[in-house]
Amino acid sequence: MHTPPAVRRRRSRLLRAGAVVVALVSVAAAAPASAVTSADPAVATTPTVATALPDPVPGAEVYPRPADGTYDITGGGFGHGIGMSQYGAHGAALAGLTHGQILDFYYPGTQQGASPLTSLRVGVLADNDGVLTLPARPSLAATIGGTTETLPAAPTQWRVRATGATTNTCSLDSYDGSSWTVHRSGTICPVRFSTTVGTVDVLLPSERRVYRGTLLAIWRSASTVGTANDVEMQSYLRSVVPAEMPPSWADEALQSQAVAARTYAARRSGGTSWYDTCDTTACQVYRGLGRRNSDGSITSYEYATTDGAVAATDGVVLTYRFSDGVTRLATTMFSSSNGGQVAPGSPDHPYLEAHPDGYDDVSINSRHRWSASLPVTALESSFGINRVERLQVLARDGQGAWGGRILKVRVEGVTSAGAYTAVDTSGDALRAARPWPTYSSGLSSNYFSIAPTVTxxxxxxxxxxxxxxxxxxxxxxxxxxxxxxxxxxxxxxxxxxxxxxxxxxxxxxxxxxxxxxxxxxxxxxxxxxxxxxxxxxxxxxxxxxxxxxxxxxxxxxxxxxxxxxxxxxxxxxxxxxxxxxxxxxxxxxxxxxxxxxxxxxxxxxxxxxxxxxxxxxxxxxxxxxxxxxxxxxxxxxxxxxxxxxxxxxxxxxxxxxxxxxxxxxxxxxxxxxxxxxxxxxxxxxxxxxxxxxxxxxxxxxxxxxxxxxxxxxxxxxxxxxxxxxxxxxxxxxxxxxxxxxxxxxxxxxxxxxxxx
Incomplete structure (x- = not known):
C-alpha cells in the first residue's frame, strides 16, 4: 500500500523528558489509598481514583497518565513493515540496485520464476451497493449460461440485482431514463458483460469507471450481487502498480513493485470463493483502466512508466523452496515504509526475515521517522475505559529501535465507579485509536516509543x-x-x-x-x-x-x-x-x-x-x-x-x-x-x-x-x-x-x- 508522504507536525509544546504528573496517596480515609493526579501539586483537578493500580508487570515499560492528557510518541514507518518497504525500494533504486537486487534484499532466499496465473478474477469491492449497474455502450453484451446476447441500444443503463434466496436467482433490468424494466430473470447469475473493444464501464457509487476484460454480476444473497472483473494479469498490474507506488519513482523500484504485486496476486492472496483477489488495501489497490468523464474521455489510472515496469517483468514471480522440499510462490508482503527495520514475518516464511533497512530513509519519506500525539481520550473511547491511568508495554518483537514493534500492551484505568479495569491489546490497536493520516498527528505503525512520563x-x-x-x-x-x-x-x-x-x-x-x-x-x-x-x-x-x-x-x-x-x-x-x-x-x-x-x-x-x-x-x-x-x-x-x-x-x-x-x-x-x-x-x-x-x-x-x-x-x-x-x-x-x-x-x- 502506498500513501502520500506526511507533513511533519511542529510540536505545540516543549517537554524535556515528558509530561509531569503529581500524585498523592493517602490513607486518611477508610477506603484504600487514593491517587489524585494534578498539574498543580496544590490543587486536585481530577476525580479521585477509588482503587490503587496494581504493581506493574515485571519488565514492562510503564507510562503513567500524562498531566496534559496526551502521550507523546516517536515512531517509524507506515504499515506493517513486513517484506518490502516501498519507500525503501525507491531508495535502493536511487542507490543503484537493480530490481533483482532489491527483491533479494527484501525477500532473501527467493528465486525468480514464471507465473502460473495469466488472468484472474478481481473482486470489485468498490461496488458496494449490492447491485451491478452499467451504462449502455455500443456492443455491450451479456453472457448468461453460455449464451451471449448483444444488449439493445435503446436503454441508457443496465443492472443485475438479486431477486430471491435461491442461489443465482437474479434479474437483468434495463433503464430507459424514467423506469426500470425486467429484461431477463430467474436463475441467470452469474451474468458476464463484455464489449468488442475489450473494456466495460460500470457505475460505482463514487464514479463511472472503466475496466479492461469483462465484468461479472455474482449472486451473493437474496438481496445482494457482487461485482468481479475477469482480467489478464498484465492488464491488472497496469492498474495496481501505479496505485501502490507513484509512477514517478525510479524504474527499478517500479519493476520490484510489479514482481511483488504479480506474485502476491498469483498466490490469490486475499481471495474468496468468488474472486482470486480484491481491489482494496486488504489485497492490493486496483482501480481498473480509469474514470470515464462526462464528455466521454477517460482519466487514466495507468501510466507509461508503470506500464513499462509491468512489461519489463512480464510473467516474473518469486518462488521459495520450503522446508518440505516443495517450491511454491512466495508471500510477497509489502508496505509503504518500515521505519528502517524490516519486521519479522511468520516462521513458516523464512524469506520474510527481520533486518535493518537503510534504504527506507530516503529524503521524500516523511514517515521514516514521525512524531505523534496519543490523547488518553482516544484510548478511553477505543477501549471503553472511563479514565485511563497507565499504559504498560508488555512485549515487543525485539527488532530495531526502542526494542522493536509493540506486540502487546496493557491499557489500565478505572470505571466510572472507581474500580480498576484493564484491557490487553496490541500496538496496532493503539495505532488504530488515533491513526495517520486520518489525524495529522496520528500514528502510522506499531513501531514506536512513548516518551517517559516523569512522575x-x-x-x-x-x-x-x-x-x-x-x-x-x-x-x-x-x-x-x-x-x-x-x-x-x-x-x-x-x-x-x-x-x-x-x-x-x-x-x-x-x-x-x-x-x-x-x-x-x-x-x-x-x-x-x-x-x-x-x-x-x-x-x-x-x-x-x-x-x-x-x-x-x-x-x-x-x-x-x-x-x-x-x-x-x-x-x-x-x-x-x-x-x-x-x-x-x-x-x-x-x-x-x-x-x-x-x-x-x-x-x-x-x-x-x-x-x-x-x-x-x-x-x-x-x-x-x-x-x-x-x-x-x-x-x-x-x-x-x-x-x-x-x-x-x-x-x-x-x-x-x-x-x-x-x-x-x-x-x-x-x-x-x-x-x-x-x-x-x-x-x-x-x-x-x-x-x-x-x-x-x-x-x-x-x-x-x-x-x-x-x-x-x-x-x-x-x-x-x-x-x-x-x-x-x-x-x-x-x-x-x-x-x-x-x-x-x-x-x-x-x-x-x-x-x-
Whole structure:
C-alpha cells in the first residue's frame, strides 16, 4: 500500500523528558489509598481514583497518565513493515540496485520464476451497493449460461440485482431514463458483460469507471450481487502498480513493485470463493483502466512508466523452496515504509526475515521517522475505559529501535465507579485509536516509543503509622506472604527487618508499643497476609499487640524476631540466609540513614544487612558473618559511622578478604553512592534523611522493587541526591512522607532533576 508522504507536525509544546504528573496517596480515609493526579501539586483537578493500580508487570515499560492528557510518541514507518518497504525500494533504486537486487534484499532466499496465473478474477469491492449497474455502450453484451446476447441500444443503463434466496436467482433490468424494466430473470447469475473493444464501464457509487476484460454480476444473497472483473494479469498490474507506488519513482523500484504485486496476486492472496483477489488495501489497490468523464474521455489510472515496469517483468514471480522440499510462490508482503527495520514475518516464511533497512530513509519519506500525539481520550473511547491511568508495554518483537514493534500492551484505568479495569491489546490497536493520516498527528505503525512520563507519587499519611500504611496500600496487593511489624518509636529493630522485608516481598508496618494503630490494622486486614513477623522484643512491641496480629493473618502465624539488642536482632534475621552468599552488607546500628540505603540494596541482592558499632564489631555480628561466609562484605557509610578498625575486623570474615566501602561526604551522599550500584532505575524512593519512620517502610518497598532509596532534607534537595536522580533517569519517584518531612518545593526539585 502506498500513501502520500506526511507533513511533519511542529510540536505545540516543549517537554524535556515528558509530561509531569503529581500524585498523592493517602490513607486518611477508610477506603484504600487514593491517587489524585494534578498539574498543580496544590490543587486536585481530577476525580479521585477509588482503587490503587496494581504493581506493574515485571519488565514492562510503564507510562503513567500524562498531566496534559496526551502521550507523546516517536515512531517509524507506515504499515506493517513486513517484506518490502516501498519507500525503501525507491531508495535502493536511487542507490543503484537493480530490481533483482532489491527483491533479494527484501525477500532473501527467493528465486525468480514464471507465473502460473495469466488472468484472474478481481473482486470489485468498490461496488458496494449490492447491485451491478452499467451504462449502455455500443456492443455491450451479456453472457448468461453460455449464451451471449448483444444488449439493445435503446436503454441508457443496465443492472443485475438479486431477486430471491435461491442461489443465482437474479434479474437483468434495463433503464430507459424514467423506469426500470425486467429484461431477463430467474436463475441467470452469474451474468458476464463484455464489449468488442475489450473494456466495460460500470457505475460505482463514487464514479463511472472503466475496466479492461469483462465484468461479472455474482449472486451473493437474496438481496445482494457482487461485482468481479475477469482480467489478464498484465492488464491488472497496469492498474495496481501505479496505485501502490507513484509512477514517478525510479524504474527499478517500479519493476520490484510489479514482481511483488504479480506474485502476491498469483498466490490469490486475499481471495474468496468468488474472486482470486480484491481491489482494496486488504489485497492490493486496483482501480481498473480509469474514470470515464462526462464528455466521454477517460482519466487514466495507468501510466507509461508503470506500464513499462509491468512489461519489463512480464510473467516474473518469486518462488521459495520450503522446508518440505516443495517450491511454491512466495508471500510477497509489502508496505509503504518500515521505519528502517524490516519486521519479522511468520516462521513458516523464512524469506520474510527481520533486518535493518537503510534504504527506507530516503529524503521524500516523511514517515521514516514521525512524531505523534496519543490523547488518553482516544484510548478511553477505543477501549471503553472511563479514565485511563497507565499504559504498560508488555512485549515487543525485539527488532530495531526502542526494542522493536509493540506486540502487546496493557491499557489500565478505572470505571466510572472507581474500580480498576484493564484491557490487553496490541500496538496496532493503539495505532488504530488515533491513526495517520486520518489525524495529522496520528500514528502510522506499531513501531514506536512513548516518551517517559516523569512522575512523583507522594506516599503519606497523617503520621508515621499512616505513612507506612500508605506505602503498604499503594505498593502491595492482597495476599502477601508476610508483613513485618516494628515499633514506630525507635529505629534499631527495623533496620535489619527492612532488608528482610525486601527479600520476602512483604511490607514493613509500624505500631505503638502497647497498641496497634487503626491504620496499621486496616492495612494488614486489606493485605490478608499469610503470617506476620514482629521485629523487636516485648519492650518494643508488647505481647498483646503481637497477639492481636494473629486474626489478621490467614494462618494465624505470628513470629517474633527480637534479641537483647539491635545487633543481635539483625544477626538473628541473618539466620534466614544460607552460608556462602556472594555479599553481605554492614552498616552502623547507632544511626539509621546508612542502614536504610543499605537495606534497599540488600533487599535487591537478597542478602542480609548486619549492624555494627562505630569503633568495634559486635561479637554477634562477627558470629553471624562467620556462619554466612560471604564472598565479600560491603560497609555502608563513612569512617565516622564505621571506622577503619571495624573494616579490618571484617576482612577475615569475607572468604575473599574483600571489604568494600560505599560512602559519601554525608548521609545523603552515602545513599547516592549506594544508588550508583544501580545502572538505571525506572523507579526510585525518596525519604527524609533527618527522621527515620517514613524511610523504614520506603526502604523495604525499594528492596522489594530492586530500586534504590535516596535521602533528602525536608526543605532542600541535596546536590548528591539531585545528581543521582539525573543519572538514574527514573520515570517515577515515590516520595515517602508528608509535606512536614519533604516539602512541595523539594518535590518540585526532584521532578526537575528527573527531567534533566
Amino acid at each position: 512523583t507519587v507522594r506516599l503519606a499519611g497523617a503520621d508515621r503509622y499512616a505513612t507506612a500504611a500508605a506505602v503498604a496500600d499503594a505498593r502491595y496487593s492482597p495476599g502477601v506472604d508476610v508483613v513485618y511489624v516494628a515499633t514506630g518509636l525507635t529505629f534499631p529493630d527495623a533496620l535489619g527487618g527492612a532488608a528482610r522485608a525486601g527479600v520476602t516481598r512483604g511490607p514493613l508496618l509500624l505500631t505503638r508499643t502497647s497498641s496497634l494503630p487503626t491504620v496499621t490494622r486496616d492495612a494488614i486486614d486489606r493485605l490478608q497476609p499469610a503470617r506476620a513477623v514482629v521485629l523487636g522484643g516485648t519492650a518494643s512491641v508488647e505481647e498483646p499487640v503481637a497477639a492481636s496480629l494473629a486474626p489478621l493473618t490467614t494462618s494465624g502465624d505470628v513470629q517474633r524476631v527480637g534479641e537483647q539488642d539491635r545487633y543481635a536482632t539483625a544477626a538473628a534475621l541473618s539466620g534466614y540466609y544460607p552460608s556462602g552468599l556472594a555479599v553481605a552488607y554492614v552498616a552502623s546500628g547507632e544511626n539509621f540513614p546508612d542502614a536504610l540505603a543499605g537495606a534497599a540494596i540488600a533487599g535487591r541482592d537478597r542478602v542480609p544487612i548486619l549492624l555494627t558499632r562505630a569503633g568495634a564489631l559486635p561479637g554477634v555480628t562477627a558470629d553471624a558473618l562467620r556462619r554466612l561466609a560471604p564472598g565479600r562484605i560491603v560497609v555502608v557509610g563513612g569512617t565516622a559511622t564505621v571506622s577503619d578498625t571495624v573494616v579490618e575486623q571484617l576482612r577475615p570474615l569475607a572468604s575473599s578478604g574483600n571489604v568494600a566501602r560505599y560512602a559519601g561526604a554525608d548521609r545523603y551522599a552515602t545513599a547516592a553512592r549506594v544508588a550508583a550500584e544501580y545502572p538505571t532505575a525506572a523507579t526510585v524512593y525518596v525519604a527524609s534523611g533527618q527522621t527515620f519512620p517514613d524511610a523504614l517502610a520506603g526502604a523495604a518497598a525499594a528492596g522489594r522493587d530492586g530500586v534504590p532509596i535516596l535521602l533528602t532534607r525536608s526543605d532542600t534537595l541535596p546536590s548528591s541526591t539531585r545528581d543521582a536522580l539525573s543519572r538514574l533517569n527514573p520515570a517515577r519517584a515515590y516520595i515517602v512522607g508528608g509535606t512536614a518531612t519533604i516539602t512541595d518545593g523539594v518535590r518540585a526539585a526532584i521532578l526537575d532533576a528527573m527531567s534533566r
